[in-house]
Amino acid sequence: MRLSHSLIPTLKETPAEAQIASHRLMLRAGLVRQMASGIYAWLPAGLKVLNKIAEIVRQEQDACGAQEMLMPTIQSADLWRESGRYDAYGKEMLRITDRHERELLFGPTNEEMITAILRDATKSYRGLPQVVYHIQWKFRDEVRPRFGVLRGREFLMKDAYSFDLDYEGAYLNYRKMMLAYMRTFQRMGITAIPMRADTGQIGGDLSHEFHILAPTGESGVFYDSDFESGDALGTGYDLASIDAFYQANTSKYAATDEKHDVAAWARVPDARKREGRGIEVGQIFYFGKKYSESMGFGVVGPDGEKLFPEMGSYGIGVSRLVGAIIEAKHDEAGIIWPDAIAPFRVSLLNLRQGDASTDAICADVENRLGAECLYDDREERAGAKFAEADLMGNPWQIIVGPRGAANGQVELKRRATGERSELSLEDALAKVINKALG
RNA sequence: CGGAGCGUAGCGCAGUCUGGUAGCGCACCAGUCUGGGGGACUGGGGGUCGUGGGUUCGAAUCCCGCCGCUCCGACCA
Numbered sequence: 001m002r003l004s005h006s007l008i009p010t011l012k013e014t015p016a017e018a019q020i021a022s023h024r025l026m027l028r029a030g031l032v033r034q035m036a037s038g039i040y041a042w043l044p045a046g047l048k049v050l051n052k053i054a055e056i057v058r059q060e061q062d063a064c065g066a067q068e069m070l071m072p073t074i075q076s077a078d079l080w081r082e083s084g085r086y087d088a089y090g091k092e093m094l095r096i097t098d099r100h101e102r103e104l105l106f107g108p109t110n111e112e113m114i115t116a117i118l119r120d121a122t123k124s125y126r127g128l129p130q131v132v133y134h135i136q137w138k139f140r141d142e143v144r145p146r147f148g149v150l151r152g153r154e155f156l157m158k159d160a161y162s163f164d165l166d167y168e169g170a171y172l173n174y175r176k177m178m179l180a181y182m183r184t185f186q187r188m189g190i191t192a193i194p195m196r197a198d199t200g201q202i203g204g205d206l207s208h209e210f211h212i213l214a215p216t217g218e219s220g221v222f223y224d225s226d227f228e229s230g231d232a233l234g235t236g237y238d239l240a241s242i243d244a245f246y247q248a249n250t251s252k253y254a255a256t257d258e259k260h261d262v263a264a265w266a267r268v269p270d271a272r273k274r275e276g277r278g279i280e281v282g283q284i285f286y287f288g289k290k291y292s293e294s295m296g297f298g299v300v301g302p303d304g305e306k307l308f309p310e311m312g313s314y315g316i317g318v319s320r321l322v323g324a325i326i327e328a329k330h331d332e333a334g335i336i337w338p339d340a341i342a343p344f345r346v347s348l349l350n351l352r353q354g355d356a357s358t359d360a361i362c363a364d365v366e367n368r369l370g371a372e373c374l375y376d377d378r379e380e381r382a383g384a385k386f387a388e389a390d391l392m393g394n395p396w397q398i399i400v401g402p403r404g405a406a407n408g409q410v411e412l413k414r415r416a417t418g419e420r421s422e423l424s425l426e427d428a429l430a431k432v433i434n435k436a437l438g
Numbered sequence: 439c440g441g442a443g444c445g446u447a448g449c450g451c452a453g454u455c456u457g458g459u460a461g462c463g464c465a466c467c468a469g470u471c472u473g474g475g476g477g478a479c480u481g482g483g484g485g486u487c488g489u490g491g492g493u494u495c496g497a498a499u500c501c502c503g504c505c506g507c508u509c510c511g512a513c514c515a
Contacts, residue, residue, distance in 0.1 A: 012464065013463095014450080017507070017508055034507090037508090151514075280514090351474060386475045386476080402474095
């Protein structure tokens with residue numbers, strides 16, 4: 001893609017409303033624009049990141065056995081009256097009335113809807129277990145939206161729901177989902193820590209939140225430094241691996257300030273105690289029969305008795321992750337995208353636009369890298385191109401200037417480390433492509 | 439929902455107190471020079487000053503209503 005013809009409106013100055021780094025950088029790098037309080041338009045580069053994150057989430061959900069589906073954004077109020085949450089949810093729920101005076105709402109979550117769907121489709125214990133998920137826009141009418149996409153009103157969320165015949169099954173799915181989440185976050189190049197958490201509106205008694213460490217996080221967190229190594233992932237989804245994984249991740253101390261247990265914390269060796277701030281990017285819940293019973297979803301059991309499924313729900317804030325990752329991965333110059341989710345793998349800088357040799361080399365690179373290459377072909381000076389490339393944060397920069405071009409060299413820069421090297425075009429491309437695959 | 443602010447060009451702001459017909463920097467357009475970390479010069483385009491009403495000979499400026507946005511707190515994927 002050529003920068004001169006792209007809708008990537010970067011800003012040299014920071015809009016006044018942006019208070020934290022990720023919000024400033026998302027606006028400055030041309031990823032999003034605010035359309036109303038807590039509501040954002042995703043511009044091309046921002047959408048690429050959002051889609052890459054969603055795709056990793058999707059692959060890991062599929063890998064743990066969840067089935068993708070898609071539920072609507074608009075729901076009927078009646079559904080929520082069944083569970084009793086229509087009144088309980090309060091003003092955070094955006095309520096809508098249609099032309100026939102029917103009461104609707106813009107879904108803040110989907111427990112009721114998925115329970116109704118399963119209730120209709122599943123009559124026998126033989127139809128369970130089921131785990132389904134979708135990636136869909138949600139709306140919660142926050143009192144005070146802030147921090148850009150970190151606390152927007154409209155947000156993209158992956159939410160999964162599990163239905164099991166008994167506690168053992170539900171507990172297994174809970175642990176599987178925790179493993180899937182840890183793998184998901186690791187693939188995005190970030191360390192997320194599972195922490196014991198409150199269940200809030202959803203209800204239930206077993207829950208973990210996943211927090212990315214960042215100084216600007218909204219939650220205070222306490223954790224064992226063993227989590228920092230970030231590789232307690234286990235190997236697969238067989239029972240032994242899941243057990244080992246869950247054991248490893250829940251035996252060490254990690255809690256948000258709401259759930260902080262001073263006595264347990266005291267038992268952590270001082271050298272391993274870490275206190276910091278975290279951004280919540282996911283949460284998993286086991287809540288038993290809360291919805292299956294209230295909404296009358298029972299299946300016929302092996303002996304003809306009626307069984308109410310044990311449920312769990314599992315969320316990942318997909319749009320929030322974009323901001324959260326920037327919050328964890330940036331410097332004074334701009335964003336530092338992890339390889340797996342960068343809008344482009346490579347920023348290609350032509351330092352002398354209009355020079356026959358640099359133009360030819362850049363055209364070649366552009367052809368060979370295809371969609372993963374953002375070619376800065378503008379009539380700008382070198383300094384401006386460097387500054388914008390650093391701001392946008394693509395992991396590699398291939399810098400083509402007249403000096404190097406004269407003796408067959410380009411410069412390759414790694415955004416994360418600032419490391420640069422002069423090498424042949426072939427070597428540079430090989431490095432970029434191999435690294436990206438690895 | 440309690441408290442505090444802000445709305446003037448795409449972005450950042452001045453002008454409002456003390457009313458006199460809108461300005462600066464960046465960005466944008468044309469050109470010249472320049473050419474490896476947001477360069478310089480010359481010339482240019484762009485604003486019913488959030489909105490409705492009121493006061494006044496005259497309102498960005500004073501008064502009232504409304505809308506939008508932000509910050510602190512309580513709340514939250």
